[in-house]
């Protein structure tokens with residue numbers, strides 16, 4: 001009798017899937033025609049059932065329902081998205097970070113804001129980003145991939161989780177990836193080499209982290225073309241609006257042009273960050289605009 005095993009797909013190339021099992025063993029598996037018939041494509045991150053025959057060849061039997069599915073890179077069951085901003089060059093793109101927070105809310109992925117390059121001389125910029133996002137999410141970590149500052153705190157937060165990095169180009173995603181994997185590289189050199197290698201394969205892979213957990217080798221979302229939510233959904237996705245949202249005069253208040261709006265009041269009194277709010281207005285308008293075009 002074939003024995004049923006359980007594991008996690010960490011890689012899939014050309015119809016072969018590498019599954020990591022609880023005992024730390026890896027099996028290369030083929031997907032049975034069954035999957036194709038149901039239009040199911042196994043993804044890295046999928047929890048699967050497999051069997052291994054006498055020759056040691058594995059077969060995927062079933063995929064557990066996914067908690068979520070990231071598109072760029074294509075990975076299932078992601079616990080955390082690390083939204084990376086830089087306290088130095090390049091100029092931070094907080095609008096991208098805001099949209100990535102919306103994406104996390106929509107996909108039920110826990111966001112972690114990682115402020116990288118918090119090394120000498122970047123304290124002011126780091127504190128400014130911290131202040132803007134203090135009400136927006138729980139996990140904000142200031143780090144330096146270069147000096148190692150804050151990396152222990154970050155590692156602890158990520159331990160045992162399945163994670164993916166996101167953020168604009170040159171903020172240090174590859175450097176963070178390499179540091180988290182314990183590759184101990186000094187600067188971007190090796191990271192660039194890794195990246196070039198990845199471009200040729202194009203398939204994302206999950207790599208076990210030394211402290212437990214898995215990290216995607218391909219960083220995603222250096223930009224988002226559209227707002228990842230409908231306009232009406234957006235107010236609820238701003239956690240810092242939460243305590244004021246119910247106090248507006250109108251139910252369904254968008255907190256933009258309505259009178260007696262508690263959120264606008266909180267912004268005016270400095271209880272909600274001004275810059276986050278002004279980007280919010282821009283993002284909602286962008287979402288309205290793109291919906292209009294969708295039905296044009």
Ligand SMILES: Nc1nc2c(ncn2[C@@H]2O[C@H](COP(=O)(O)OP(=O)(O)O)[C@@H](O)[C@H]2O)c(=O)[nH]1
Nearest residue numbers: 117144145146169170171172173174175187188
């Ligand atoms: N000062 C400083 N530079 C860093 C840090 N992390 C990365 N860098 C540099 O930032 C540049 C871009 O890093 P990279 O990891 O390739 O960014 P990516 O495009 O987001 O993958 C490289 O030159 C890195 O050496 C850091 O913590 N501090």
Ligand SMILES: [Mg+2]
Nearest residue numbers: 173174195219
């Ligand atoms: Mg990179």
Ligand SMILES: [Zn+2]
Nearest residue numbers: 248253255261
């Ligand atoms: Zn309001």
